[in-house]
Amino acid sequence: MSVFKRLTPYMQSRKILYPFALLFSSLSSIAGIAPFIYVWLIVRELFADTGNISYDMVKHYALMAVIFSVISIVLYFSALICSHLVAFRIEGNIRRITMKKLLKLPLGFFDKNPTGRIRKIIDDNAAVTHTFMAHELPDLAGTIVVPIASLVLLFIFDWRLGIASLVPIAYAIITLGSKMNKSKDFMQKYMKSLEDMNTEAVEYVRGIPVVKVFQQTIFSFKNFYKTIDDYHQMVTAYSSSWKFIMCSYTTLINGVALILVPTTFLIATSSGNIAATIVDLMLYVLVTPVFSQCVMRSMYLSQAVNQAKLAIGSIESLTDYPELATPTNPQEVKHFDIEFKNVKFTYPGTENEVLHDISFKIKEGETVALVGTSGGGKSTIAKLVPRFFDANDGEILVGGAPIKEIPQEVLMKNTSFVFQNTRLFKKSILENVRYGTPEASIESVNKALDLAQCREIIDRLPEGINTVIGSKGTYLSGGEQQRIVLARAILKNAPIVVLDEATAFADPENESLIQQALQTLSKGKTVLMIAHRLTSIVNADQILVVQGGRIMERGTHKELVEKGGVFAKMWQDYQQSVSWTIGGKNV
Numbered sequence: 136m137s138v139f140k141r142l143t144p145y146m147q148s149r150k151i152l153y154p155f156a157l158l159f160s161s162l163s164s165i166a167g168i169a170p171f172i173y174v175w176l177i178v179r180e181l182f183a184d185t186g187n188i189s190y191d192m193v194k195h196y197a198l199m200a201v202i203f204s205v206i207s208i209v210l211y212f213s214a215l216i217c218s219h220l221v222a223f224r225i226e227g228n229i230r231r232i233t234m235k236k237l238l239k240l241p242l243g244f245f246d247k248n249p250t251g252r253i254r255k256i257i258d259d260n261a262a263v264t265h266t267f268m269a270h271e272l273p274d275l276a277g278t279i280v281v282p283i284a285s286l287v288l289l290f291i292f293d294w295r296l297g298i299a300s301l302v303p304i305a306y307a308i309i310t311l312g313s314k315m316n317k318s319k320d321f322m323q324k325y326m327k328s329l330e331d332m333n334t335e336a337v338e339y340v341r342g343i344p345v346v347k348v349f350q351q352t353i354f355s356f357k358n359f360y361k362t363i364d365d366y367h368q369m370v371t372a373y374s375s376s377w378k379f380i381m382c383s384y385t386t387l388i389n390g391v392a393l394i395l396v397p398t399t400f401l402i403a404t405s406s407g408n409i410a411a412t413i414v415d416l417m418l419y420v421l422v423t424p425v426f427s428q429c430v431m432r433s434m435y436l437s438q439a440v441n442q443a444k445l446a447i448g449s450i451e452s453l454t455d456y457p458e459l460a461t462p463t464n465p466q467e468v469k470h471f472d473i474e475f476k477n478v479k480f481t482y483p484g485t486e487n488e489v490l491h492d493i494s495f496k497i498k499e500g501e502t503v504a505l506v507g508t509s510g511g512g513k514s515t516i517a518k519l520v521p522r523f524f525d526a527n528d529g530e531i532l533v534g535g536a537p538i539k540e541i542p543q544e545v546l547m548k549n550t551s552f553v554f555q556n557t558r559l560f561k562k563s564i565l566e567n568v569r570y571g572t573p574e575a576s577i578e579s580v581n582k583a584l585d586l587a588q589c590r591e592i593i594d595r596l597p598e599g600i601n602t603v604i605g606s607k608g609t610y611l612s613g614g615e616q617q618r619i620v621l622a623r624a625i626l627k628n629a630p631i632v633v634l635d636e637a638t639a640f641a642d643p644e645n646e647s648l649i650q651q652a653l654q655t656l657s658k659g660k661t662v663l664m665i666a667h668r669l670t671s672i673v674n675a676d677q678i679l680v681v682q683g684g685r686i687m688e689r690g691t692h693k694e695l696v697e698k699g700g701v702f703a704k705m706w707q708d709y710q711q712s713v714s715w716t717i718g719g720k721n722v
């Protein structure tokens with residue numbers, strides 16, 4: 136489908152303006168040729184061998200040249216106004232529609248697509264479509280109309296000079312056209328290469344502290360270096376392949392007189408009318424460059440069309456991304472048990488199943504802890520409860536209802552999540568804590584902050600709970616941020632709590648405060664938690680040992696230790712690690 140057609144739905148009522156933009160642009164281009172003809176008429180009047188120069192005619196031609204120039208400019212501005220009105224509507228709609236879509240996408244989409252990438256998809260591509268629709272497409276109309284008009288003109292006066300003036304253009308069409316055809320996929324490779332370089336650049340900046348700490352050199356970033364090198368190689372090879380074609384074409388275009396002058400000489404000597412033929416030559420010298428430039432521009436425009444195609448393709452990859460299935464038979468949540476029944480799961484776009492036949496049940500008010508080796512599938516299990524993704528097979532039930540049949544807002548209202556990468560907004564602490572519960576009173580926010588052991592953080596901040604995080608040098612440590620996030624969850628007071636590595640950032644002092652906050656948050660709730668510090672789950676109602684996407688063991692802490700299996704070994708290792716000493720001191 137053409138880019139234009141794919142962009143039409145974003146134009147809405149302004150669609151009607153676009154034909155006008157094309158019409159005005161074409162008329163402007165035609166009017167733009169007229170001044171050249173009038174200049175040529177002036178030359179003819181002055182130099183033709185009639186012996187009778189009419190200065191009134193010269194003035195008239197000059198005036199007409201000015202009038203047509205003004206008409207051309209006015210028409211071009213009108214075309215730009217129309218195309219801009221359409222382009223702004225498209226750009227605005229792309230941003231609006233994609234933003235709306237983001238709200239409907241499964242949370243798992245954001246796991247795979249970091250904010251920088253999403254911003255690039257929306258911002259950069261919306262800007263590309265704007266430039267294309269506002270500037271490049273109207274110009275395309277001109278670049279089609281002008282060559283046709285000039286061609287007619289060039290052949291009307293003298294077909295022999297017409298043919299001579301077309302030599303460079305014919306060369307351009309044949310060589311540039313076939314070259315463009317061959318390099319069709321270059322733009323795609325170019326954009327991909329830019330994207331790779333951007334991604335690696337972000338990794339590079341992120342990794343600088345690690346490089347410094349381990350005293351590595353910049354060459355540690357082989358991938359970044361490689362993407363720059365690949366980009367360099369590709370662009371250099373591409374530019375070099377154009378060298379000969381562009382040099383010869385530019386020489387021919389600028390040296391069109393080298394072809395026209397001998398042709399004129401031949402015509403003049405055979406016709407005997409030297410003065411008239413030389414005056415005709417002037418028209419060709421004036422009009423041929425206009426024609427050639429248009430052909431040249433249309434070549435560049437084909438690249439713009441490719442770029443616009445890629446931009447709209449990238450936007451469509453977002454707008455077409457499958458949304459979470461909405462309930463076909465919405466069900467109420469009657470209680471807050473969570474149950475996994477033979478759940479299997481493979482991440483979208485991958486082939487390896489990461490969860491195989493997972494089944495367990497958490498009764499309302501109980502705590503189930505997930506432990507196990509890294510990469511075993513604990514976070515994936517936790518992410519399926521709030522529907523970051525939907526299971527491929529099996530069923531997940533909350534309060535007896537399949538989660539796919541629970542309206543998303545009901546599921547969200549009844550569940551709090553504290554994940555390891557939960558972010559705080561660059562807003563005041565009050566707004567951050569009140570985020571999920573905007574109607575909460577300041578008193579209840581303060582109470583939640585107290586319960587989450589945040590009072591000493593608030594007391595130290597210049598404007599208390601109204602302090603904007605990240606402003607005026609107000610930065611919070613990872614553990615402190617975790618406590619604010621916990622205050623948000625405590626205030627929300629949802630009956631189901633999902634915790635993933637809630638103490639991952641914490642130092643010992645923060646950890647004990649976080650543990651107290653967690654106890655408050657979990658009291659009386661149905662809790663699914665992942666904790667790497669095994670002491671924090673000693674009292675869990677059930678511990679599931681997850682390895683290789685399967686539940687290897689299950690039971691209470693006491694049962695599992697007595698069983699002497701995987702968990703007992705983990706517990707033993709954990710206890711040893713916490714009792715390590717250096718020089719007789721506990722660490």
Ligand SMILES: Nc1ncnc2c1ncn2[C@@H]1O[C@H](COP(=O)(O)OP(=O)(O)OP(=O)(O)O)[C@@H](O)[C@H]1O
Nearest residue numbers: 246247482485489508509510511512513514515516
């Ligand atoms: N977004 C993703 N896309 C594809 N595969 C993923 C994604 N996230 C995780 N995985 C894969 O799924 C498997 C389980 O990962 P998961 O994060 O659930 O393990 P985990 O037990 O929580 O590990 P850790 O304790 O290190 O956080 C791993 O093999 C991981 O590589």
